[in-house]
Amino acid sequence: MAMRSLISERVSCRSSVLGARWMSSWWRNVEPAPKDPILGVTEAFLADPSPDKVNVGVGAYRDDNGKPVVLECVREAERRIAGTANMEYLPMGGSVKMVEETLKLAYGDNSEFIKDKRIAAVQSLSGTGACRLFADFQKRFHPDSQIYIPVPTWSNHHNIWRDAHVTQRTFHYYHPGTKGLDFAALMDDIKNAPNGSFFLLHACAHNPTGVDPSEEQWKEISYQIKAKGHFPFFDMAYQGFASGDPERDAKAIRIFLKDGHLLGLAQSYAKNMGLYGQRVGCLSVLCEDEKQAVAVKSQLQQLARPMYSNPPVHGALIVSTILGDAELKKLWLKEVQGMADRIIGMRTALRENLEELGSPLSWKHITNQIGMFCYSGLTPEQVDRLTNEYHIYMTRNGRISMAGVTTGNVGFLANAVHEVTKST
Amino acid sequence: MHEKLKGKVKLGSTTNSTAGFIKTKSFGRVSMVAAVNVSRFEGVTMAPPDPILGVSEAFKADTDEKKLNLGVGAYEPKSYSLMCLMLLRRLAENLMLERGENKEYLPIEGLAAFNKVTAELLFGADNSVLKEQRVATVQGLSGTGSLRLAAALIERYFPGAKVLISSPTWEFPWSEYRYYDPKTVGLDFEGMIADIKAPGGSFILLHGCAHNPTGIDPTPEQWEKIADVIQEKNHIPFFDVAYQGFASGSLDNDASSVRLFATRGMELLVAQSYSKKPWSLCRKDWSNECCLVKSQLKRLARPMYSNPPVHGARIVANVVGNPALFDEWKAEMEMMAGRIKNVRQKLFDSLSAKDKSGKDWSFILRQIGMFSFTGLNKAQSDNMTNKWHVYMTKDGRISLAGLSLAKCEYLADAIIDSYHNVS
Numbered sequence: 001m002a003m004r005s006l007i008s009e010r011v012s013c014r015s016s017v018l019g020a021r022w023m024s025s026w027w028r029n030v031e032p033a034p035k036d037p038i039l040g041v042t043e044a045f046l047a048d049p050s051p052d053k054v055n056v057g058v059g060a061y062r063d064d065n066g067k068p069v070v071l072e073c074v075r076e077a078e079r080r081i082a083g084t085a086n087m088e089y090l091p092m093g094g095s096v097k098m099v100e101e102t103l104k105l106a107y108g109d110n111s112e113f114i115k116d117k118r119i120a121a122v123q124s125l126s127g128t129g130a131c132r133l134f135a136d137f138q139k140r141f142h143p144d145s146q147i148y149i150p151v152p153t154w155s156n157h158h159n160i161w162r163d164a165h166v167t168q169r170t171f172h173y174y175h176p177g178t179k180g181l182d183f184a185a186l187m188d189d190i191k192n193a194p195n196g197s198f199f200l201l202h203a204c205a206h207n208p209t210g211v212d213p214s215e216e217q218w219k220e221i222s223y224q225i226k227a228k229g230h231f232p233f234f235d236m237a238y239q240g241f242a243s244g245d246p247e248r249d250a251k252a253i254r255i256f257l258k259d260g261h262l263l264g265l266a267q268s269y270a271k272n273m274g275l276y277g278q279r280v281g282c283l284s285v286l287c288e289d290e291k292q293a294v295a296v297k298s299q300l301q302q303l304a305r306p307m308y309s310n311p312p313v314h315g316a317l318i319v320s321t322i323l324g325d326a327e328l329k330k331l332w333l334k335e336v337q338g339m340a341d342r343i344i345g346m347r348t349a350l351r352e353n354l355e356e357l358g359s360p361l362s363w364k365h366i367t368n369q370i371g372m373f374c375y376s377g378l379t380p381e382q383v384d385r386l387t388n389e390y391h392i393y394m395t396r397n398g399r400i401s402m403a404g405v406t407t408g409n410v411g412f413l414a415n416a417v418h419e420v421t422k423s424t
Numbered sequence: 425m426h427e428k429l430k431g432k433v434k435l436g437s438t439t440n441s442t443a444g445f446i447k448t449k450s451f452g453r454v455s456m457v458a459a460v461n462v463s464r465f466e467g468v469t470m471a472p473p474d475p476i477l478g479v480s481e482a483f484k485a486d487t488d489e490k491k492l493n494l495g496v497g498a499y500e501p502k503s504y505s506l507m508c509l510m511l512l513r514r515l516a517e518n519l520m521l522e523r524g525e526n527k528e529y530l531p532i533e534g535l536a537a538f539n540k541v542t543a544e545l546l547f548g549a550d551n552s553v554l555k556e557q558r559v560a561t562v563q564g565l566s567g568t569g570s571l572r573l574a575a576a577l578i579e580r581y582f583p584g585a586k587v588l589i590s591s592p593t594w595e596f597p598w599s600e601y602r603y604y605d606p607k608t609v610g611l612d613f614e615g616m617i618a619d620i621k622a623p624g625g626s627f628i629l630l631h632g633c634a635h636n637p638t639g640i641d642p643t644p645e646q647w648e649k650i651a652d653v654i655q656e657k658n659h660i661p662f663f664d665v666a667y668q669g670f671a672s673g674s675l676d677n678d679a680s681s682v683r684l685f686a687t688r689g690m691e692l693l694v695a696q697s698y699s700k701k702p703w704s705l706c707r708k709d710w711s712n713e714c715c716l717v718k719s720q721l722k723r724l725a726r727p728m729y730s731n732p733p734v735h736g737a738r739i740v741a742n743v744v745g746n747p748a749l750f751d752e753w754k755a756e757m758e759m760m761a762g763r764i765k766n767v768r769q770k771l772f773d774s775l776s777a778k779d780k781s782g783k784d785w786s787f788i789l790r791q792i793g794m795f796s797f798t799g800l801n802k803a804q805s806d807n808m809t810n811k812w813h814v815y816m817t818k819d820g821r822i823s824l825a826g827l828s829l830a831k832c833e834y835l836a837d838a839i840i841d842s843y844h845n846v847s
Contacts, residue, residue: 159727277734308565
């Protein structure tokens, strides 16, 4: 080709000049980024050749054989979808049908807010994308506001609001002594925060602690937040996964709605529908009226445009196919219950094993906590021992992903935990 | 109330304990109703409709049967070629169903098989940059997401750097270099060269092929000169490659500008997209700092979306990784590019036949890719929509992918009317 010979001729003339000129690279000052504390665990696990290794790191559900699960309802939905729908761009706000169904799950099938069209909602890139979109929205319209984040929380929450340039503060949440909720300190922090602050709340199955407020505690939290004029932003990544019943898991949100809060909400189908890699979620903001909802939605879309233009279609199609079909929805509810039940069973097994081993410590918190994670109380040093001596992988904050515990490994896990803690 | 709370609550009540609940009158719900439901986002105004994606929404709302959507750059719905692409996708998806692949999170940088085939597609499988492992590849959210990641990387590591983009380009508000010459409806090459000689050490955004929105690409000789200037000024070229294969019909031809720069040993950034071919990715190319840079890209991606969608990546990996499907895809792209060329020819013929003014419409034939810059201004473009129900963007851009041969005459009538009768 003429083009190729042109190039080779030029290159031979230039090669000596090139060598001198291109000594300095643009990216010399780029340092290696620290490994993500959560995803880095899986990388380390995969690299480990030991046949006995156990991964209780990342929060992705596993069946009792330790295998990832694709729900039956999802497989069926995919069979129906395969090769049929086109791949045209979704509107910027995403799949309308999927968003409708998702709002019903959170706000209630017969929610007045849905009927009155007061909810500004867009499809998002799973929970991460919903939180990020909200953080950017908060920054744009309340540039001087701050976000209060619980201690501890999913580590990426800090990254999200930081990259959105929103000032962060923290509020008390977990009590290390009881391995439960530090309710008094939490309430103090809500009261002491300047009026009109933004609060990040986990709707159910708190990550990483598994510690949720009781219904009564939620009512008090709601009251105090309202009294201070704070904005409640819920991250609900585990609806259905906590108790097994999505309606029950939405309780906190329903309490806040009843109390008249105009809340914001991030929802994700990563865990409860097993659609992790599909990146399907929803961001919603409850507004005063329909007109405001339209305006807010338009602004959310405008924030999404320079991030990714419009969201991925496949996962959204799976969700709307399942939730829009009575039989498939029933199947889904059954499968979600099944996943939650297996986790609850493993909590009981782990605790019983530890007690039978004669551990001097209390392990009640394993069954008190809820959802995918158990905040074991293990120290980073103890976690390192678990990894180095027993090839058990978890995050260094002592968070155990119960989804990775099976009848096959629970004994081994209990034994290892006992070994590293018995002299505590 | 605070004191009451302290008195009643044991520090560190567990979630299941009811000790935390205080039954005092002050927690009655009645007093709360008095608080007005004032939204924190009361002051939020309506965002303007997106100049491109908003067009499709307006098109959908139009009930006239003659309506034509030449707005967004997506393929015409009833075309044979789109059906073939869907067949291709069905084959790939059936492959995936058979394999029963799971839906676990991808790593932050995306599907490895996808990244590999995409790098090979762009640089050519035998390219030394690949053999020497000088390419850091990160799967992104199509072209937009890839550009955004790159922009974030530039912002973080080169906070003062300028980014020069062609005027016009796909709606990014940074410094511009001249590109489009309305007089010739072609490339303002002299202007472009003069402008990119500006401050050294800047990022220059280039369209690899099939420039959006104009359809005007530099010739191979012009690309050489552009590369000369960029090297002299120690700029870093940043390619947006959204149409590889779609422009000329040949994947290799359409990658020649990028390959030229790579062959010269230049460090460059490339954002690729499979949307038009469909599917997506992002990639960067450098020496030695590969892993470092990749780790930083991941760090930027994590708080945006954690990890990229798996479905499209698998389709790509399956199609490109399977020789029979790959050949079918290549043939498909040749056909799509061929169809666009036919449409350009038909439109040109219709315009030349109908327009008695003697205006030279041949720029339509010289342009390449999905888009044509018609040279119509905003008022004329509005006329196209309001009078003729032809939906396009206000800068005079039409998407030929949305045009069938049968509609060319109608479009020609609309263009002639708008050009001559509206100012």
